[in-house]
Amino acid sequence: MDFEKSAGKVIKDQEKLSFDFVPNDLPGRGEQTQKLFGLFKGIVSSNVSQNVFLHGPVGTGKTVTAKRFCMDFEDWAEDKGQSIDYVFINCRRRKNNSSAMWKVVHHFDKAFPDRGFSVEEMMEVVKEKLEEKNLHLIVVLDEVDSLIQKDGSDLIYLLSRFDEEELSPKENISLILISQKNAFELLEESARSSFKRSNRINFPKYPREELFPILGDRVDISLYPGSIDEENLHLLSEIAGKGGAGGGDARFGIELLEKAALIAEMDGRNEILAEDIRTAKGEVGSFLTEHKLEGLKEQEKMILLSAARCLKDEAYTTTGDIKELYKVICEEHDVKKLGHTRFWTYLNSLSDEGFLNTQTFADGSGRTTKVSLSDITAEKLEKKVEEMAEG
Template identity: 30%
Template sequence: MSSAERVLDEILARAEESSIFTDRDKLTPDYVPESLPFREEQVAKLAGILVQVLRGYRANNVFIYGLTGTGKTAVARLVSGRISEKARELGRPVDTVYVNCRMRDTEYRVLADILEALGRPVPFTGLSISELESRLRRVLEATGRRLVIVLDEIDYLLRKQGDNLLYRLTRMNSHLQRGSVTVVGITNDIKLVESLDPRVKSSLGEEEIVFPPYNAPQLKRILEERARLAFKPAVLEEGVIDLCAAIAAREHGDARKALDLLRTAGEIAEREGSPKVTVEHVKKAQSQLERDRVYEVVSTLPLHAKLVLLAATRVATARGRATTGETYAEYTRLAQALGLEPVTARRATDIISELDMLGILHARVVSRGRYGKTKMVTLAADRRSIENALRDDEVLSRLLPPS
């Protein structure tokens, strides 16, 4: 089934009465649960910092980091949500804004979102960045409001636009007579933050909160809690939650992954018309998620990366593994067959390393003595999933027989 069909399927499945779910959305990544098990410490710390705005002071900037699926977003949303509720209750001039920098990955869009949250919407284009910035300053100055800006997945913004906006936001306070700005930055890429301008780094890092990965028993508790909200009673077979937790624990304790597995397993069970979600459904869910991931990664690869991947796949299938030299030779043949000028071997080795980092190939450097040093390449993903994704490329489809 293509991913388009699957999406359609999913939507239509929700139209009819479900035999499995009571509320499937409780398992989606953007649901913010009311309680966050094993994150009491982080919630308390963040709340302790941000509560200053309710007392009429500027709160310190906060920098939050941890791997994917460790609850960073959920904690930030929960705390900032409660802060603004409390502010309304007490009639305090406080605003909180949540911006996901992956979706809003330019300075303009981030500032536009902030202004919109303050009730000062701006056109989606046409103004300069500095105009938006001075509008923001004027609003804060005029109303004396204390603003908390949560910038989630801030690494996307940094990669694309640099740290300019961050620098100006954190510095804005020194120009304000009234009101204030607090920035809560969330990231899972610590390396990127190391490369920040030291001034930004020190002002954003006034406070730091670390989110460690969950272990298997913790994931289990989290899943059990969510399952109670999402599934009809007793539809989960023995061992289903344990398996989801175990798989996700193996992948650096990623709670999102665990929830994805459980939700997808439920969806598969529903589609099959099964009255129960079984361990088998979880296994199917795992391979479906893996297929989707491979497709997503492979189909967005540039042409020559796809060709190198195809070459490596062919050699590895024929011989069990492939060296850089073998892969490059095969790649050159493929490129020429398509009338393309091949990239150099130097570039090809980089492409192989990139494919390794994407988790599509394994590339291990080995020395074979007399026979030189090379990278041994094997497939890190299912061969058919890879070929499937490659076949969808217009140029490459001629090289692959239809399935």
Template identity: 25%
Template sequence: MGVFSDESVLSPEFLPEDLPGRDAELHAIADALRPALTGRRPVPLFIYGKTGTGKTSSVKNVIREFKEHADAVMLYVNCWQNYTRQSVLSELSTALGEPLPRRGLASDEIFSRIIEAVRQKHAVPILVLDEADRLFVGGEERILYDLTRATENYGVSFGIVCISNDFAAFSRLDDRIRSAFLGGKIEFKPYTPIELREILQQRARKAFQHNACPAEVIGMCAAHASKKGGDARVAIEALWLAGRNAEKRDASSITANDVKIALKSEHVEQAQGVSEGEAKVIVALKAAGGSLTSGELYKHFSGASARSVRNYVQSLEAKRMITIKEIALKQGRSRVIELR
């Protein structure tokens, strides 16, 4: 029994084939990037909008479709993981089939190798920089200048897509960088209740057994997410938790009460506030007097992957509940996380 037929459809990693409500944005992204497939220069894109509005999924969907038809180099980088010009360039170099020597190279040297590789391939690689504002925090935005000016400076082109939920950070960038994105800004608006309902309907068809998820349940989750800012992630999480509640009762379909309990549970209650993992970060910070280095913070999370801890921190930063500062240490740099 149970209500789920494929619970993974409701997991954060799931990338749906269709994205209801995002036709215009998907077309705009594809149109801007398509020239890359025939060796021409794409329009640099800056994609922005609130959390859970489908930015990452939309870009990934376009890239996935392009990959089916062309074998151009397309690289997705999360700048939370690669937050320096050097590390992004290293990733790009590797994606171009130019792995770097162990001893390491200076950024400018890596960049020269990239230019040379692209020239030889006569290709136009596409680079997606998700959470691009992480680069700006550390003053690493020069890579945007390098890549958007490569056509005039070196005669080779790149497709560049920056994704961010911090438009203000973009506005503060140097004119010479911002001007490259003038023709390619795409805003992702919060989803309307009707769009949220469509998104949930599509997921529910795949995630639940036939007749296990009545329309009323979808409507409640959509209404909730709409109140919380039109965030699809909140909507999907609410639906997933409601499904879990029905399973706990050993029922064959979800009821309005399962949703009510889900929305009351701490987890979703705080989706506008914080998830469980994020709450743990806050508790650790409070216990430490308000600030911790990232290394110290990881120690509070034995068992969790560094990646998920980073995700919590990132999400709290997006919600403006903490700040992250880069500090120079004797060797390398570290990040200090502080409660706001």
């Protein structure tokens, strides 16, 4: 078998679709990055350390923003003649204080033994290293709630008071704590007092408009040119805006993009189509069950069937097109047609219940409502509704 010939070419660089990849630009996170910079620039100008909290729901860019920030801040500080270094610790993998602290020592001494030293001893080693190299270290504790739940806030307390015993005015450790939950509330009072309330940076869910440039940038760097058109990129952003755990999750958007690209390739194409995106969504977890479809009124099924047929080769259709085809379908199935007002009422309720997505906007000639599908392929939906209408 000739593998090269059988597959389409969509993905140019799969590594750029991986969750560990750190892009240069983070659309939608300018404000959070500026806040971080505002808090940390004092490290360079007046040698003071900072302790900062980043929090927000799944896939809102907390980890990637912290990584990008540390990389860029290190460069910026170097230009100003200050050496900055950072260590990134995933606390879901390193759930206890000594394992997390070991990662910090290991950063400076690759041969450091992984047992036999207490947290305090390891801290002394780090202190010496920082003084010897005249470094300011940023310790990032990602998913820090795992660590706090397992081992309390001792490590955070010690790190945040790292410089306290010294008489020298130079502070040399800063902390970035990251979690979905409000980890500030999880901290014990003693550790909490090292954190100013104002040092909390919120990462809200991404609305569709912010996912569009995020996914657009990812398309540009990871796929071949012309792999997805703008309409379909809009569809992808819309689905990612709603789907996933609670919507607004960039990780889910990137996962969908990759899956849709693979589906297109397996089908021997060089372009992602709307149906590929819906199939990808369906594979990630479809909400539209047969049970839900069965509960629909006859008239609603006709509208849905019309929408499915209109959407077979398109990302979006209009309510006008659905209504035209709806009339034909009602005749086909011998069902009485609804009048204008009731047609709208039914269509809106299909949208409210999540069977269709509708989006109304003003254009030159008045208002247009665009309709799309996100949870199921148009082909599958058509087949299911037809079977039900006949059965």
